[in-house]
Every structure is written in C-alpha cells, then in structure tokens.
Amino acid sequence: MAKLAEWLDERFAWRTVWDAIFLRKIPHVNWLYTLGSATLFVAVTQAVTGILLTIYYVPTPDHAYDSVMYITTQLPAGWFIRGLHHWGASAMVILTVLHLLRVFFYGAYKYPREATWITGVLLLLVVSGFGFTGYLVTWDQKADWATTVGTQIAGVAPLVGEWILRIARGGENQSAVTLARFFGTHIWILPAALATLLLTHLYLVIRIGISAVPSRKEE
Amino acid sequence: MDASQKNKMGRRDFMKAVIAGISGVIGAAIGLPAIAYVVGPALTKATDTWIRLGAVNKVELGNPTLFKTIIETQTGWINAEEEFSAYVLTENGQDFVAISNVCTHLGCRVRWIPDEEGFYCPCHNGVFAKDGTVISGPPPRPLDRFESKVEDGVLFVKRG
Numbered sequence: 001m002a003k004l005a006e007w008l009d010e011r012f013a014w015r016t017v018w019d020a021i022f023l024r025k026i027p028h029v030n031w032l033y034t035l036g037s038a039t040l041f042v043a044v045t046q047a048v049t050g051i052l053l054t055i056y057y058v059p060t061p062d063h064a065y066d067s068v069m070y071i072t073t074q075l076p077a078g079w080f081i082r083g084l085h086h087w088g089a090s091a092m093v094i095l096t097v098l099h100l101l102r103v104f105f106y107g108a109y110k111y112p113r114e115a116t117w118i119t120g121v122l123l124l125l126v127v128s129g130f131g132f133t134g135y136l137v138t139w140d141q142k143a144d145w146a147t148t149v150g151t152q153i154a155g156v157a158p159l160v161g162e163w164i165l166r167i168a169r170g171g172e173n174q175s176a177v178t179l180a181r182f183f184g185t186h187i188w189i190l191p192a193a194l195a196t197l198l199l200t201h202l203y204l205v206i207r208i209g210i211s212a213v214p215s216r217k218e219e
Numbered sequence: 220m221d222a223s224q225k226n227k228m229g230r231r232d233f234m235k236a237v238i239a240g241i242s243g244v245i246g247a248a249i250g251l252p253a254i255a256y257v258v259g260p261a262l263t264k265a266t267d268t269w270i271r272l273g274a275v276n277k278v279e280l281g282n283p284t285l286f287k288t289i290i291e292t293q294t295g296w297i298n299a300e301e302e303f304s305a306y307v308l309t310e311n312g313q314d315f316v317a318i319s320n321v322c323t324h325l326g327c328r329v330r331w332i333p334d335e336e337g338f339y340c341p342c343h344n345g346v347f348a349k350d351g352t353v354i355s356g357p358p359p360r361p362l363d364r365f366e367s368k369v370e371d372g373v374l375f376v377k378r379g
Binding site (some may be wrong): 045048049052055056063066067069070074075076077078080081084 | 249252253255256257259260295296297
C-alpha cells in the first residue's frame, strides 16, 4: 500500500496537491466559514442523487409524472433518493445565500478576492437556474403552474420579455418541448456551468487563501 | 518523545479518524440505498399468470399449431399490450403440449415449417423437432414447454 502510494506520488505528485488543498494555512476563523464547504457538500449530494434519478426518470409529458411516482413508491429507497434531491435543492439555495451573506458582511469580497466573489455570484445564478428548471420536471400541477408563472414573469421584461418567454418555453405555450429543454438544461448545461465555475472558485480559494475575521483593531 | 507519548493518539490523527469515520457513514448512508435503488427492478420476479390461448378444437392433430393472444403487461410505469404466442401440439386430441416459440439459443422466434417437419430459427439456423428437441444448430436445449390446462374446451398456459 505504502509502495503503491509512493509509486503514484512519483508520477502524479498527489501529496503536493493534497497538501496544497488540505494543509494550507488559514487564519483563526469561526463556524460561519464552514458555509462554503457545506454548500459544496450538498452540491456533491445533489449530483449523486440527481444522476441516480436519471436512471428512471423520463422527461416526456405522458410519462414524467408516472416515472416520478414509480421512483417514489415502487423502487427500493426511491423515496429516499428523491427526498434527498428534493430537500437538498432547498438546502443548496439556503446555504449558497448564507455563504454569500457571510462573505458580504465580513467584506471578504475585497482585493484580492474579487474574482472569487464574481464566480461565487455566478454560481448563485446557476443554483437559481437549477431550482427553476428542476421544479418543472416532476410535471405535476404545482410544477406546471410555477413554471407558467415563472416564464410569464420573464415575459414582462421590456422589449426582450416576449422573446425570453418564447425561448424559455420553446414556443408560445408550455409543452413537451418546454419539459425536454428544462430537463436538458437541468442535467447538462447547468452542471457543466456549475463544474467550471466551482473549480475556478475553489482554485481561487486555495490560491489566494481565505480572509481573516475582520477586527476593529489595527494589527 | 518517550514510549508512552508515542502510543498516544495525536490531535491530528484523532481528527483524521473522526473525519474518515463520518465520511464512511455518509458514504454508506447514500451508497447502500443507491445500490438497492439501482438493482431493485432487476430482482422483482414476474408473478405466475394463466394466459388464455383459445379453443382446443383449433389444434390440428399431429401438427404444431400457433396460438397468438394479446396480454397486458406492466413494466416500470408503462402499461402496455404485448403479443404472446405459443405452439400447441396434440397427437391424440386429448393431451396437449404447449411449446414456446422462443429459440433457446439467443431468443429469436422459431417457426414451424410443415413440409420440413421442424421448427426453424431464422437467426442462426437452429432446428427443432416437432416435440421441441434439438435437431441441429447452436441451441443448447429443447424448446421450453408451458404448463397447460383445458377448461371448458379452452386452453390456458401458465407464464411465470
């Protein structure tokens, strides 16, 4: 085992990477600093449970709801996997916002961490996108009307509103096309965006380091 | 460092152990249900059902006769209709043998050719005799038989 670790380290230098990630110097901080890691943890859980759900879920109007019911009531632990994804979605939004508030009130977005902040704000938009698109895919009454209202809200924007609404719905009305594009966005476009932004965000956190808790005293 | 200190678990090692333990619990809490969730449908067994094939007097004496019927199936969230077929053979008009038309090699459908006196499989040239035994080709075993019964002149086969 130690020999294998040695062999791998010689080629991958994984110990250097490991040390850079986990043994980096950090200031003396408090529990609020765990909100980012908590968000990351939930994001990973969402990815795992989301992938599991796609094994059975089908994004077509005639079977979407039935497949969701099949997952929830017929499959072993299906209710558990779906439940984790459902509640994890809310947790994701809440944790992202709390993490943002901590960074904001501690002034941690300032030089040299502006880029970390910007990728973070973009990640918040991606998370909102996940919430909005994911809400439709169960294809029940609540999902249907929430998306009708949501896309209608986009529709009232001046000049481009009508255009945005049509792009979002894939036509004038909510249809099979809407469901398919929401699903595709939810499982391909947004995860790709999330992965890219998240890796950049984490790279910056590791490269620049995290800020100390602000204090009144000049040090 | 003396011997007693060496054996003591340091703060760092303690944290490592705790983190590994918690990670293991979380991993198992999601991983084990995930396995059940993925393999679940593969483990459910189809329940035995009697399928109504048709009137026994349609069976030709000494000639395997194909019966086709529509059965309703439920797989996952889809309710569908499926065509079910079987060959029925009788030599005396009293005892009936229901033979599956699914080739035992790789699952293609076999066809009875009266002139050749054999069941022929179009996929890999498997040939079976009238009673389902293998004559030639790759099939590893005779054609399957269904348990059957006759009620009021109507033939039923059991599908498990």
